[in-house]
Amino acid sequence: MMTSQKILKKAKFSDFIKLLSDDYEVYVPVKKGNHRYLKKYAGNVDEIVIGEVRPVEPLKAFFSRAREVVAHGFKNDVPRPDNKPYAIIGVKACDLKGFKIQDFVFANSDEQDPFYARNRAENLIVSADCTCAIDTCFCLALGIQPFPEENFDINLSQIEDGFVVQAGSDKGRALVEKNPSLFENASDGQVRARDQQRSRVRGLVETNIKEHEVPHQDRFKDIIKNSESALWEEESRTCVECGACNTICPTCHCFLLYDQKVGESTQRFRIWDSCMIKDFARVAGGGNPRPKLWMRLRNRFEKKFDYFPRVSGVYACTGCGRCISACPAEIDIRKVLKKLVDNK
Amino acid sequence: MNNPYRPIETEVLEVIPETPTIKTLRLKPKEEISFKAGQFIELSIPGVGEGPFTPSSRSSVKEELHVSIMKVGKVTERVHQLKEGDIVGLRGPFGNGYPLDEFKGKDVLVVGGGCGFAPLRSLMYSFFEMSGELKSLYFRGGCRTSKEMVFKDETAEWAKRKDLNLRLTVDKGDETWKGHVGLVTTILDDVKIHYPEGIAIVCGPPIMMKFATLKLLEMGFQDKNIYLSMEKNMSCGIGKCGHCRLDVYYACKHGPVFRYDKIKHLKEIWD
Numbered sequence: 373m374m375t376s377q378k379i380l381k382k383a384k385f386s387d388f389i390k391l392l393s394d395d396y397e398v399y400v401p402v403k404k405g406n407h408r409y410l411k412k413y414a415g416n417v418d419e420i421v422i423g424e425v426r427p428v429e430p431l432k433a434f435f436s437r438a439r440e441v442v443a444h445g446f447k448n449d450v451p452r453p454d455n456k457p458y459a460i461i462g463v464k465a466c467d468l469k470g471f472k473i474q475d476f477v478f479a480n481s482d483e484q485d486p487f488y489a490r491n492r493a494e495n496l497i498v499s500a501d502c503t504c505a506i507d508t509c510f511c512l513a514l515g516i517q518p519f520p521e522e523n524f525d526i527n528l529s530q531i532e533d534g535f536v537v538q539a540g541s542d543k544g545r546a547l548v549e550k551n552p553s554l555f556e557n558a559s560d561g562q563v564r565a566r567d568q569q570r571s572r573v574r575g576l577v578e579t580n581i582k583e584h585e586v587p588h589q590d591r592f593k594d595i596i597k598n599s600e601s602a603l604w605e606e607e608s609r610t611c612v613e614c615g616a617c618n619t620i621c622p623t624c625h626c627f628l629l630y631d632q633k634v635g636e637s638t639q640r641f642r643i644w645d646s647c648m649i650k651d652f653a654r655v656a657g658g659g660n661p662r663p664k665l666w667m668r669l670r671n672r673f674e675k676k677f678d679y680f681p682r683v684s685g686v687y688a689c690t691g692c693g694r695c696i697s698a699c700p701a702e703i704d705i706r707k708v709l710k711k712l713v714d715n716k
Numbered sequence: 717m718n719n720p721y722r723p724i725e726t727e728v729l730e731v732i733p734e735t736p737t738i739k740t741l742r743l744k745p746k747e748e749i750s751f752k753a754g755q756f757i758e759l760s761i762p763g764v765g766e767g768p769f770t771p772s773s774r775s776s777v778k779e780e781l782h783v784s785i786m787k788v789g790k791v792t793e794r795v796h797q798l799k800e801g802d803i804v805g806l807r808g809p810f811g812n813g814y815p816l817d818e819f820k821g822k823d824v825l826v827v828g829g830g831c832g833f834a835p836l837r838s839l840m841y842s843f844f845e846m847s848g849e850l851k852s853l854y855f856r857g858g859c860r861t862s863k864e865m866v867f868k869d870e871t872a873e874w875a876k877r878k879d880l881n882l883r884l885t886v887d888k889g890d891e892t893w894k895g896h897v898g899l900v901t902t903i904l905d906d907v908k909i910h911y912p913e914g915i916a917i918v919c920g921p922p923i924m925m926k927f928a929t930l931k932l933l934e935m936g937f938q939d940k941n942i943y944l945s946m947e948k949n950m951s952c953g954i955g956k957c958g959h960c961r962l963d964v965y966y967a968c969k970h971g972p973v974f975r976y977d978k979i980k981h982l983k984e985i986w987d
Contacts, residue, residue, distance in 0.1 A: 445762070446725035446746075446805060450717050483954040486717040626958030629721060629951055633763035640721055645958070653959060655949050656767060656789035659922055661984035675961070682964050 378537040378548060379558040380528065385535070386417040388554050389461070396459035396496055399434070401427055410460070422462045423503030423530040426692050430622040431467035432474055434458045435491045436642075438619070442487065442629070443640035450486045457494035464502055466511050466692035468523040470622030476684040477625045496543065499524035500535075503569065505576035508693025510706060513586045516691060518573045529566040536566040586706045587713040589687055595712035596670070596678040603715065604666035607708055610701035611665055615646030617695040617703070623676065623688040626652075647672055673708065720954050723760050723805025724749065728798050729780060734866045738831060739796055740772060740784040745806050751775050752813030753839040754945065754973045758953055759783060759795070760805035767791040768810075768950040770835035770972070775813075775842060784834035784866065810953035811972050814839055814917065814943060820849045823909035827928050828857040829900055829920025833866045835945060836919050840874070847879045854907050855882045858900030858924070862886050862893035881907075900924065901931040911936030919945040926986040929976060942976040946985065 380388055392398050398413035403421040409428045411419075441451045478488035501519035502509075511518055520527045525544035528535035536558050539545040548555055580586075618624040628645040631638055645652065648668050654660040662668045680688040689705065696704050729742040741759075749757065753775050760766035767789075773782035787796045798804065824843070828836045836855075843853055855874065859865045865886065875882050883906075889897035896903055900920075907914075916932045918925050925944055932942055948960035948967035955969035963982045965971060979985050 442721040443719060443723065446723060448719065448722055450719045477956055481955065483720055483956075484717075485954075485956060486719055489717070625956070627952075627956070628959075629766060629957065631760060631763050631765050638763035640723070642721070642957075647958065653949050653961075655947055656792060657786075657921070657947065658788070659947065659987055661948075661987040663987075675958075679961070679964060 377558045377563060378555040379534050379562055380537050380555055381534040383534075384554050385420075388551075389413060389417055389420070391551060391554070392459045392461075392496065392498070395456065397456045398459045398461060401462035401500075413461075420461070422500045422528055422535065424462075425502050425504060425506050425509060426464040426466055426694070427462075428620075428694070430470065430620055430692075430694065431460065431463055432470055432622055432625070434460055434495055435474060436478065436485070436488050436625070436627070436644075439641055439643045440487065441639050442642050445638050450490070452490075457491070457496065459496040459498060461498045461500075462528075463497050463499040463520070463524065464692075465499070465516050465518060465520045466509075466690040467622050468497070468499060468520050469511075469514070469516050469690040471523045472686045473623040473680060473684070473688045474625055476680075476686075497524045497526075499527045499540075501527070501529040501566070501570060502573050503530055505573060505580055506693070507580065508696045509577050509691065510581050510584070510586045510693060511691035512574065512577045513581050513588050514687060514689055514691040515589055517570070518577055519570050529569070531562055531565040531569065533562075536562055584706050585710055587709055591713045591716075592677055592681075592687060592709070595709070595716055596674045598716050599670065599712055600715065601666065601670075603711055604670040607703060607711075608666040608669040611648065611669060611703060612701055613646075613648050613650065613665065613668075614700060615648050616698040616700070617672070618646040618648060619644050620694040620698045622690050622692060622694075623680075647675070669703075673712075677709075677712075720807070721952070723758070723766070723807050726804050726806045728800060728802040728804060730800055731798055734784060735864050737864070738784055738786045738834075738866055740782050741795070741798065741804075742780055742782050743804065743806065744780045748778055749781060749806060749809060750778055751781065751809035753816070753842045754813035754835060755809035755811050756835075756950065756953075756968075756972055757781070757783070757806050757808035757810070758951075759785075759791075760807075761791060761794045761798075762803065762805060764794050765791045766805070766807075766951070768953075768968075770838070770945070771809075772834040772837045773841070774845075775838060776845060784831070784837070786831040808953060810950070810968050812970065814842075814973055816842055816846065819915050820846070821851055823852045823854075823914040824850050825854040825856065825904070825907050825909070825914060825916045825932075827900060827904070827916065827918045827920070827932075828855070829924035829928070830859050830864065831866070832918075832920030832924070832945070833857060833859075836917070837867060837870070839917065840880075844877070844879070850879075852909060853880050854909070855880060856885075856900055856903050856907070857883075858885045858887065858903070858920075860887045862890055899927070901927055904928075904931060904935065912938055913941075915941050915943070917943045922947060922986045939977040939980055940975055943973055944976055944979070945973050946971050946979070948972070
């Protein structure tokens with residue numbers, strides 16, 4: 373493929389972002405202190421940090437919003453927010469793996485979710501290789517490389533004088549082909565520089581995994597089925613049921629529908645929900661299959677490491693490490709996985 | 717594109733009080749909703765909320781559907797305040813109904829408890845329409861007290877049918893109750909069928925379903941011939957919101973009617 377060996381020179385980067393902002397609401401990665409987060413692009417390209425690692429917020433927020441209107445009264449349509457589609461820049465491989473789960477739930481089943489399907493069709497993903505690893509990164513344990521291999525439109529691999537460009541979809545290929553002034557052919561040296569950087573970052577993640585003794589997913593089979601309740605009681609001891617692990621997770625997809633009066637009319641919203649909250653599975657009659665916190669923690673792991681591999685062939689964890697950073701109770705998914713594997 | 721979360725505008729034609737805690741709504745959706753016995757719908761009070769209910773009416777009647785609803789929470793509290801002419805929302809139907817064709821030529825025992833009578837009434841109507849196609853049909857129903865017994869006039873009519881053997885019981889007797897007193901599991905022994913071949917259908921509160929199932933197994937029913945209606949927190953109805961997951965199943969999609977052999981090894985089924 374011709375377009376797989378292009379380069380976007382540093383000097384052309386701002387033209388590229390501006391071009392995208394004609395058709396998209398562009399979100400770009402920036403860094404403040406030790407935090408990487410996404411910011412709505414408003415003309416300043418200097419603050420954009422393409423490489424690095426995943427931002428604080430998960431990619432799923434651009435595909436099923438944390439809160440969105442899904443119905444206006446009885447009106448038979450699919451409500452549409454008035455923003456342009458999103459172009460999300462600098463998306464990392466761990467977030468892209470989230471699509472394997474989100475697509476399975478919302479797009480690939482017999483009943484598609486029209487909101488998700490629309491966003492999936494219209495949004496643009498400009499992904500990027502990780503150029504470093506932070507302490508909580510463990511993607512390799514879940515079989516993911518620290519650079520995108522699928523589920524992107526265009527991937528940027530940052531090297532010294534710009535970005536090696538790879539198109540990953542028809543949409544991405546069209547963008548590269550229609551804008552020849554932005555892209556030049558990449559030299560062998562530039563491609564080599566990309567590959568060297570990729571193996572360097574792999575090394576960093578490998579070191580992380582060794583240091584934290586994170587087991588590889590090849591050893592995850594039946595870890596939940598054979599787990600003892602004592603382990604879950606111990607692990608859930610400090611949990612405060614805030615649901616941060618759910619909201620921050622690229623694969624968590626559960627939501628709550630709720631209705632509200634807005635003036636004279638009514639609206640149906642959906643918001644992200646958390647299976648760690650006591651009422652999650654409770655029925656109106658009072659029955660609750662998971663009244664205890666440790667049952668809900670076990671259920672969370674069961675969904676990720678037993679349910680999803682059984683129904684979709686994929687573990688619903690991407691090794692992004694966000695839940696480790698977000699948890700006020702310091703529940704560490706790597707340690708839980710290690711215990712589960714060791715106890716099997 | 718179809719919006720699976722959009723409710724269909726529905727008029728309340730009549731509100732029928734059944735017991736102090738159960739009311740039946742006669743509903744007329746503005747777009748046709750065609751359901752099979754055992755499937756459920758999501759009923760919403762505009763601007764208040766939504767909940768899963770299984771219709772209690774004849775599935776062959778397309779113009780209206782009935783739901784019989786017990787007052788237990790926020791939405792059902794408001795359901796009980798509804799009056800004729802009010803507007804509510806409906807979505808569905810969702811899930812799988814009872815596999816009626818598989819019951820043809822067989823002995824069928826239907827066991828109901830309390831508000832579980834509602835979905836079973838719809839099923840009984842379907843069975844009556846198949847009259848002659850079943851080898852035999854038994855209904856065993858129990859409620860806590862006579863006051864809480866639903867569809868009393870109707871079950872009195874059913875008792876006269878030649879194609880049905882019906883018995884009812886209450887857990888606690890009083891002067892208004894002339895029939896049997898005791899749990900529903902105490903009126904199953906006179907069901908004269910060859911149990912290993914028979915079909916049993918159970919619907920009711922979880923505790924009742926648990927003990928009825930254990931009793932049926934003890935009697936000789938096979939686990940693959942016992943059909944349970946699982947009460948889970950169904951919300952979206954299309955296997956996405958995550959609330960009603962039961963191992964690899966979503967009650968809203970793969971249920972709410974489950975064959976016992978498919979779920980007996982799972983934790984959480986009676987909770």
